[in-house]
Amino acid sequence: MECHCNSSLGHCPSAHWSRTVLFPEWAYKPAWSPGSRQVQLWHFLLELLGRGEGGAIAWGSEWGEFVIRDPERLAKLWGERKGKPHMNYDKLSRALRYYYKKRILHKTKGKRFTYKFNFSKLILVNYPSLPTCPQITAPVPFSMLSSHLSVNKPSVDMAVQSISHPLLLPYCIPKPLLFPQAHPIQRQFPLFSGPSHSGTNLSEFSCLSPVNPTIQFTQTFNHWPIKSSTGWPHNRIIESRQDRGKAMTKNACPETT
DNA sequence: ATCGGAACCG
DNA sequence: CGGTTCCGAT
Numbered sequence: 001m002e003c004h005c006n007s008s009l010g011h012c013p014s015a016h017w018s019r020t021v022l023f024p025e026w027a028y029k030p031a032w033s034p035g036s037r038q039v040q041l042w043h044f045l046l047e048l049l050g051r052g053e054g055g056a057i058a059w060g061s062e063w064g065e066f067v068i069r070d071p072e073r074l075a076k077l078w079g080e081r082k083g084k085p086h087m088n089y090d091k092l093s094r095a096l097r098y099y100y101k102k103r104i105l106h107k108t109k110g111k112r113f114t115y116k117f118n119f120s121k122l123i124l125v126n127y128p129s130l131p132t133c134p135q136i137t138a139p140v141p142f143s144m145l146s147s148h149l150s151v152n153k154p155s156v157d158m159a160v161q162s163i164s165h166p167l168l169l170p171y172c173i174p175k176p177l178l179f180p181q182a183h184p185i186q187r188q189f190p191l192f193s194g195p196s197h198s199g200t201n202l203s204e205f206s207c208l209s210p211v212n213p214t215i216q217f218t219q220t221f222n223h224w225p226i227k228s229s230t231g232w233p234h235n236r237i238i239e240s241r242q243d244r245g246k247a248m249t250k251n252a253c254p255e256t257t
Numbered sequence: 258a259t260c261g262g263a264a265c266c267g
Numbered sequence: 268c269g270g271t272t273c274c275g276a277t
Binding site for chain 1 (some may be wrong): 270271272273274275
C-alpha cells in the first residue's frame with residue numbers, strides 16, 4: 001500500500017496500522033459548553049446537514065458535497081446564529097470562499113450553489129502539527145466508518161452527526177479493523193489506518209470518548225451503548241456490519257464487484 | 258453566480 | 268483569527 005501521508009505532517013510512520021487520524025478541536029468539545037468559542041460557519045453547516053434540515057441546505061450527490069437550496073434562507077439562519085441580522089448570501093458566500101484557501105471547502109464548478117467539504121484536509125488544516133503516531137490507532141468516529149461499511153442511505157448524515165455531537169457519539173478506534181479490500185474510506189480519509197489486504201474481523205472495536213479520552217472500552221458490538229440524538233438506530237448499522245459475508249463485502253466495496 | 262481584494266471588527 | 272461588509276471584475 002502506498003503512503004498517503006501528507007508532507008505537512010512532517011512524519012510518515014511506516015506502520016500504516018498506527019497512523020493517527022485526529023479531528024478538529026471543536027469536534028472533541030461540546031458546542032454548548034460555557035466559554036466555548038463562537039460557532040464557525042463550517043461547523044454550522046455540518047450541523048444543519050447533520051440534522052437533515054434539508055430546506056436550506058442538503059447533501060449533494062458526492063461524498064462531502066452539499067447544495068445550498070435556499071441561499072437567502074441559509075444566510076438568515078446563519079445570521080440568526082451569529083447575531084448578524086443583515087447577513088445575506090453574498091456575505092455568507094464570501095466566508096465560504098475564504099475556506100478555499102484553507103482547504104476546508106472547494107467549489108463544485110458548474111453546479112449552482114454547490115460546494116464540497118474537504119474532510120480529510122480539514123483534519124490537517126486544524127492540526128498543523130499532528131502528534132506522531134501514538135499507540136492508539138486511528139480514532140475515527142464510528143458512524144463515519146459505518147457510513148462506509150453500510151450502504152444505508154442516511155449513513156452520511158450519521159457521520160456528520162457524530163461531528164456535530166461528539167458527546168453523544170463517542171469516537172471509535174477500529175482495533176484490528178480489516179476491510180474486505182482496500183476500502184473507499186482510505187481514499188476519503190487518506191490518513192485512515194487500515195490494511196489493504198483482505199480480512200473479515202470487523203466486529204471488534206474499541207471506543208474512545210472524545211470528552212474523556214481516558215474512557216476507553218473494547219467490545220464486540222451487539223449494541224451501541226450510546227444513544228443517538230437523532231434517534232437513529234445505531235444498532236442496525238452495527239448489525240448490518242455484523243451480518244457480513246458476501247453481502248457485506250458487496251456492500252462495502254460496490255465498485256470492486 | 259462566482260471570485261477575491263480591501264478595510265474593518267470583536 | 269474568522270469572519271463581515273462592500274464592491275468591482277469576470
